[in-house]
Amino acid sequence: MIEISTPAPAVLTEAPVVAELVRNGFVESVHHASVVVTGPDGSVERAWGDAQTPMFPRSSNKPMQALAMVRHGLDLPDDLLALVCASHSGEPFHLDGVRRILAGAGLDESALQNTPSYPLKESEQHRFIREGLPPSSIAQNCSGKHAGMLSTCVVAGWDISTYRDPAHPLQVAIREAVEDVAAEPVTALAVDGCGAPVMAITLAGLARSFGSIAAAPVRAPDSEQARIATAIRNAPEFLGGTDRDVTALIAKTPGLVAKDGAEAVVAVGLADGRGVAVKVADGSGRARMVVLAAALRAIGVESEALAQLEHSPVLGHGQPVGALVATGF
Numbered sequence: 001m002i003e004i005s006t007p008a009p010a011v012l013t014e015a016p017v018v019a020e021l022v023r024n025g026f027v028e029s030v031h032h033a034s035v036v037v038t039g040p041d042g043s044v045e046r047a048w049g050d051a052q053t054p055m056f057p058r059s060s061n062k063p064m065q066a067l068a069m070v071r072h073g074l075d076l077p078d079d080l081l082a083l084v085c086a087s088h089s090g091e092p093f094h095l096d097g098v099r100r101i102l103a104g105a106g107l108d109e110s111a112l113q114n115t116p117s118y119p120l121k122e123s124e125q126h127r128f129i130r131e132g133l134p135p136s137s138i139a140q141n142c143s144g145k146h147a148g149m150l151s152t153c154v155v156a157g158w159d160i161s162t163y164r165d166p167a168h169p170l171q172v173a174i175r176e177a178v179e180d181v182a183a184e185p186v187t188a189l190a191v192d193g194c195g196a197p198v199m200a201i202t203l204a205g206l207a208r209s210f211g212s213i214a215a216a217p218v219r220a221p222d223s224e225q226a227r228i229a230t231a232i233r234n235a236p237e238f239l240g241g242t243d244r245d246v247t248a249l250i251a252k253t254p255g256l257v258a259k260d261g262a263e264a265v266v267a268v269g270l271a272d273g274r275g276v277a278v279k280v281a282d283g284s285g286r287a288r289m290v291v292l293a294a295a296l297r298a299i300g301v302e303s304e305a306l307a308q309l310e311h312s313p314v315l316g317h318g319q320p321v322g323a324l325v326a327t328g329f
Contacts, residue, residue, distance in 0.1 A: 010050035011203055015281040016328060018048060018291050023314050023322040031287040033264075033280040035295050038207040040215065040273030042183055046299070047204075048328065054187040054200040055279055058261030059087045061178060061199060062145055063228050064209055068170070068177035069148050070224040073155035076101065076148070081231035082238040084148030085259065087141040089241025090119020097238060098138050101147040105154040112137035113164055114146040114194040121241055142194035144238075149196070166197045175199060181209040181225070193262060206267050207275030214257045214269025229269070232257045245289050245309055252305035264288045274299065286312065287324060294326030 015032035022028070034049030044051055066074075066084045076084065080101050088094040102108055117140035118125045128139065137143055149170055153160045158169050165171065166189055174197075175186050182205030192198035201209075216225035232239055236250035239259070246260045255271025264280030266288045276299070278292050293310035296303070314322035 009053040009055060011053045011055045011279055012281045015049040015279075018294075018328055019280075019287040019324060019326050021314060021322070021324045023316065025322070028314075028322075031280055031282060031284060031291070033278055033287065033291050034203055035278050035291060036203045036207050036276070037295065037299055038204060038211050038275040040211065042208040042211065044204050045274070048295075051204040051207075051277075052202050054202055055206075055265075056188075056190060056198050056200050056263070057206050057267065057277075058192065058198060058263055058265050059142070060206060060259045060261035060265045060267045060277075062086065063213055063232065063257070063259055064178045064181055065145060065174050065196075066148060067181065067213070067224055067228050068174040069152040070227050071177065072152055072170070072173055074148055074152045075155075076104075076151075076231075078231040079235040079238045080144075081148075081227065082235040083144035085228065085232060086144045086239045087120070087260065088144055088238065089121035089244060090124045090139045090141065091121055091241055092124075094144070094238065094241070095138055098143045098147045101144065101151055105151040107147075107150055107154070107160075109136070109138045109143075111150050111160060112143055112146050114140050114142045114196070116140060121243075140194065142192075142196070146194065146196065164196050171197050178209070181212045182206065183208055203277045203279055206265075207277035209275065210257060210259075210267045210269030210277070211273045211275030212269070214255065214271055214275070215273035218271065219273070229257050232259075249289075249303070249305045249309065253301070253303035256301075256303070260288070266292050268292065268296065270301065290324055290326050294329040298329040 015034045018033045019031040036051035037046040039045045083097045116135040184205045186199040188200035236247045240247035258268045260266045263283040267277040289309040293306045312324035313320045
């Protein structure tokens with residue numbers, strides 16, 4: 001029996017219906033989500049649902065985690081720094097990149113402590129199974145982050161065997177970075193799917209963080225935040241993968257940075273300092289990009305990627321008979 005120590009937060013319980021699955025004109029299912037837009041000064045400009053109670057951003061926290069690493073000596077080219085921010089697909093170039101990060105610190109993949117898994121990309125999963133390759137830490141989507149954590153520990157002179165401990169200097173530094181760019185305290189800690197700590201902030205804090213990072217190349221071009229934004233923009237395929245929606249959104253929208261996370265979280269920062277964050281209450285990933293695309297259109301963002309992201313057809317006997325559509329924006 002798992003003890004539930006806190007009630008469900010308002011970001012979940014007060015989330016409005018923002019997407020409907022329509023089949024032959026009949027609404028078959030709905031998704032509730034909270035969405036927030038923050039302005040260049042970090043204030044909340046628009047919100048659908050609650051934006052002020054804590055939630056776990058999951059992998060959407062990775063750019064802030066990478067920010068802490070850069071602040072403490074991690075120095076990588078853009079492609080590898082984007083990989084540190086990534087939930088990668090496990091394509092060969094991702095795995096090669098992780099090995100390059102580790103080798104630069106005098107380590108190999110045996111040092112990784114993230115949970116062994118097959119790659120996210122289906123064709124790579126099939127290849128692993130076909131070739132008799134077991135699930136591995138390097139193939140798991142968080143291996144770039146963990147390689148970056150290990151490399152940072154080597155540079156800073158910190159113990160590499162306990163780097164996942166919330167009391168480790170690395171995790172303390174990550175908490176400080178998250179609180180800095182979110183401009184609010186971390187209110188809860190948990191163990192993420194990969195074994196590293198995940199830190200709770202509000203949806204507004206998440207959007208604020210991404211707006212700050214995205215604006216940094218103009219506001220503070222020599223800053224660590226600017227390094228993160230530049231890496232993500234210059235190597236979006238390392239952040240996601242060759243056929244990932246988050247990669248397409250970054251690649252096709254000038255000045256935008258983004259990161260998706262488990263349990264249907266996604267966050268975006270725009271070059272003018274605005275931020276957008278989405279949390280689908282039921283954790284279903286199918287609605288997150290449809291909702292995000294609608295929110296971006298609602299605040300005047302234009303990108304050829306949006307037409308693709310907001311189009312999610314419903315099939316009947318292999319033919320389009322409806323769609324998952326955003327509503328209320």
